[in-house]
Structures are given as structure tokens and as C-alpha cells.
Amino acid sequence: MKNLIKFCAVTLLIFTGCKNEKVANETKQELVQEIIAFDSFGTKITKDAALNSDEMLAKYYDLKVGDTINMKFSSTIKEVCSKKGCWMKLLLDDKTETMVRFKDYGFFMPLDANDREVIVEGKAFVQKTSVKELQHYAEDAGKTKEEIAKITSPKTEFSFEANGVLMKKI
Numbered sequence: 001m002k003n004l005i006k007f008c009a010v011t012l013l014i015f016t017g018c019k020n021e022k023v024a025n026e027t028k029q030e031l032v033q034e035i036i037a038f039d040s041f042g043t044k045i046t047k048d049a050a051l052n053s054d055e056m057l058a059k060y061y062d063l064k065v066g067d068t069i070n071m072k073f074s075s076t077i078k079e080v081c082s083k084k085g086c087w088m089k090l091l092l093d094d095k096t097e098t099m100v101r102f103k104d105y106g107f108f109m110p111l112d113a114n115d116r117e118v119i120v121e122g123k124a125f126v127q128k129t130s131v132k133e134l135q136h137y138a139e140d141a142g143k144t145k146e147e148i149a150k151i152t153s154p155k156t157e158f159s160f161e162a163n164g165v166l167m168k169k170i
Helices: 002-037 053-061 131-140 145-149
Strands: 038-042 068-080 087-091 097-102 117-129 155-168
Touching: 053 068, 053 117, 087 117, 097 117, 131 145
Parallel strands: 097 155
Antiparallel strands: 038 155, 068 087, 068 117, 087 097, 117 155
């Protein structure tokens, strides 16, 4: 009887140990697939728990100028700085976008990244952007002098400081 109990206990331990190894292997395979599917910039982040752009827009509407929240969301790149890739604009809906800069200018995006899907993680906030800064961004985007001259008033905009970005590979 004692031998039967020992046999059952050992068998249970063996099957439990093997099961954990299988889960660990599956996790490794998922991580490898994630690395293959995305180019990573800045701090290493995962795609898990990212809001979509509609959910992020709703979060922005709850913020006032000066409020900041830590977020992760996915969107499509509308525009990237044409000089260095030091900022990008992400679509939140058909008419609304967020200006994304990179923490401490620690990394840049490829200049040809327009229309690519990304996941960004960092701080979302609402800010009032000065005319001078808006004109600078328009110049970086390759706008004409006439278009830049039309910028005459500050703008309240949704902003984001990304510490990490995943960009879906083509």
C-alpha cells in the first residue's frame, strides 16, 4: 500500500513537471513570433494590453491641459518627421491625431514609416502648442512657406511621449 502511494506521488510530480515545461516552450515560441512580427524602437515593450485608437481617443477626451496618464495603444502612422524621424503623428480617428515624441530623443522612427501600424507605450497628455513650435513641425514635415505662414494661433493637442514603440513589419 505504501509503495502504491509513493508510486502515485512520483507519477503526479512527473506529469506536473512536464506540463510546466510545455507552457514555457509555448511562451518562448510566442515571444519569438512577436519579435519577428515587429521592429522595436526605444525601451522593449510587448503588444499585450494595448488599447485601440478609439479607446485611446476616449481617454484623451477625459484629460485636461496638464493631465498625464501612462498608456499603451495601437494606431497607424499618419506622418513622420521627414528630417530625422524625431516625431510622428498617429491617427485616433478620421479627423483626430496625436503628436508622438520620443523620450529624451533616445530613438527615432524610419523616415518611410507612414501608414505603418504601431504600438506605443508611454505618457499621454494634453498640451497647448505654441505657434513657433507648430511652424517648426510644419517645416520638419516639408510644408511650403505659404502653409507655414498660415499658422498663426496656438493649438491644444493630444500629445504622447513614447518610451517604446513596436512597428509591425511589412
